[in-house]
Amino acid sequence: QVHLVQSGSELKKPGASVKLSCKASGYTFTTYAMNWVRQAPGHGLEFMGWINTGTGNPTYAQGFTGRFVFSLDTSVSTAYLQINSLKAGDTAVYYCASIGATFDHWGQGSLVTVSS
Amino acid sequence: QSALTQPRSVSGSPGQSVTISCTGTNSDVGNYNYVSWYQQHPGKAPKLMIFDVTKRPSGVPDRFSGSKSGNTASLTISGLQADDEADYYCCSYAGSRVFGGGTKLTVL
Numbered sequence: 336q337v338h339l340v341q342s343g344s345e346l347k348k349p350g351a352s353v354k355l356s357c358k359a360s361g362y363t364f365t366t367y368a369m370n371w372v373r374q375a376p377g378h379g380l381e382f383m384g385w386i387n388t389g390t391g392n393p394t395y396a397q398g399f400t401g402r403f404v405f406s407l408d409t410s411v412s413t414a415y416l417q418i419n420s421l422k423a424g425d426t427a428v429y430y431c432a433s434i435g436a437t438f439d440h441w442g443q444g445s446l447v448t449v450s451s
Numbered sequence: 452q453s454a455l456t457q458p459r460s461v462s463g464s465p466g467q468s469v470t471i472s473c474t475g476t477n478s479d480v481g482n483y484n485y486v487s488w489y490q491q492h493p494g495k496a497p498k499l500m501i502f503d504v505t506k507r508p509s510g511v512p513d514r515f516s517g518s519k520s521g522n523t524a525s526l527t528i529s530g531l532q533a534d535d536e537a538d539y540y541c542c543s544y545a546g547s548r549v550f551g552g553g554t555k556l557t558v559l
Contacts, residue, residue: 370548379454379540379542379553380491380497382547382548394547396547396548430497432497436502436503437508439499442495443496
């Protein structure tokens with residue numbers, strides 16, 4: 336059975352960094368790209384980008400360049416999202432999602448709260 | 452890429468049908484048959500309901516159907532049930548992905 340398990344909630348101050356994890360199981364990790372999606376409180380889904388799990392090559396969507404970093408550790412089937420120089424506007428739930436044709440599995444989401 | 456345009460809300464009574472539209476451009480929805488629809492209940496992760504405009508993943512009831520005309524894709528839910536009350540998002544995935552703003556479905 337496919338599972339994507341994300342790390343827990345984080346409370347950070349403005350200017351700090353956070354690194355979220357997304358551990359996959361139940362399938363071959365390098366078969367499908369790992370996508371990242373942001374959902375601010377009371378708002379819709381925003382596509383942040385994706386990382387090729389075979390090559391490690393990241394692709395960032397508009398608005399998510401510079402402070403956002405996707406990475407992998409394929410030895411433990413885990414994808415990471417690091418956000419640097421956090422701002423209040425980064426407060427959101429961050430989802431990882433492994434997607435390919437009919438294969439569509441999402442993590443439970445990680446809540447990041449940025450507050451002084 | 453700009454977000455796809457969806458109505459903020461739709462509603463219907465149990466047993467009725469509702470249709471949610473998703474308007475893009477000829478650079479995304481209009482030019483590729485790569486539109487998916489997600490259902491999201493409060494506090495939950497999105498769930499895939501339709502992919503490639505019209506296809507249903509295994510386990511999704513045939514009450515859910517998708518279509519496309521020009522730059523507008525649509526999700527139709529027939530035989531509305533209470534549990535269908537949720538937010539629905541369209542997504543175009545030609546090259547990159549872009550989501551619609553979301554539509555809140557209320558079952559009256």
